[in-house]
Amino acid sequence: DQQVKQNSPSLSVQEGRISILNCDYTNSMFDYFLWYKKYPAEGPTFLISISSIKDKNEDGRFTVFLNKSAKHLSLHIVPSQPGDSAVYFCASAGAGSYQLTFGKGTKLSVIP
Amino acid sequence: GAGVSQSPRYKVAKRGQDVALRCDPISGHVSLFWYQQALGQGPEFLTYFQNEAQLDKSGLPSDRFFAERPEGSVSTLKIQRTQQEDSAVYLCASSNLGHNTGELFFGEGSRLTVL
Numbered sequence: 001d002q003q004v005k006q007n008s009p010s011l012s013v014q015e016g017r018i019s020i021l022n023c024d025y026t027n028s029m030f031d032y033f034l035w036y037k038k039y040p041a042e043g044p045t046f047l048i049s050i051s052s053i054k055d056k057n058e059d060g061r062f063t064v065f066l067n068k069s070a071k072h073l074s075l076h077i078v079p080s081q082p083g084d085s086a087v088y089f090c091a092s093a094g095a096g097s098y099q100l101t102f103g104k105g106t107k108l109s110v111i112p
Numbered sequence: 113g114a115g116v117s118q119s120p121r122y123k124v125a126k127r128g129q130d131v132a133l134r135c136d137p138i139s140g141h142v143s144l145f146w147y148q149q150a151l152g153q154g155p156e157f158l159t160y161f162q163n164e165a166q167l168d169k170s171g172l173p174s175d176r177f178f179a180e181r182p183e184g185s186v187s188t189l190k191i192q193r194t195q196q197e198d199s200a201v202y203l204c205a206s207s208n209l210g211h212n213t214g215e216l217f218f219g220e221g222s223r224l225t226v227l
Binding site: 004034036041042043044045046049089091098099100101102103104105 | 116143145147152153154155156157160167168171203205215216217218219220221
């Protein structure tokens with residue numbers, strides 16, 4: 001049973017528009033959430049995170065929103081750039097836990 | 113180098129062979145993790161070291177999988193008697209924190225193909 005779900009395997013967005021990547025989780029013990037970005041033949045790189053005590057965290061063009069009651073988080077990228085084309089993984093962890101549980105990823109394509 | 117280094121990048125093994133995958137973490141990082149990423153899936157936790165101590169090996173799929181980090185730096189993941197279902201990318205990550213309120217730094221991975 002998948003505890004972290006990314007239901008959209010792929011997403012295409014025009015350059016300059018907003019990209020919205022979604023993630024749902026089932027484990028109510030998760031209280032820390034991260035997004036990783038992965039280019040082909042490279043390891044995942046950390047993008048942005050959010051703690052359960054917040055509902056929004058912003059870093060430049062990237063914003064993560066957390067809706068705890070819905071067990072849902074989303075990553076907004078605005079404006080989207082061609083270099084943002086990659087696979088984005090949502091990951092979650094419980095309090096004090098060192099284990100990350102990842103979703104299957106969403107492949108974002110930003111079209112020039 | 114400044115990042116996490118893994119070798120070999122690609123490994124092809126015949127079923128039944130033993131393989132060893134190496135990870136050289138970022139210097140000074142006390143925490144080291146191994147993850148397995150099957151095709152089309154997200155990374156899945158295998159094991160965790162804090163310095164030389166293996167604190168969690170609950171994710172290792174079978175007793176054919178063994179990991180060590182004898183001096184608290186370089187780590188080796190060993191897979192004995194490889195099976196086709198072991199084919200995956202094995203990712204190593206390190207962190208200077210003992211828990212996940214910080215980011216993990218991943219290596220490029222070792223892609224294992226078992227024929």
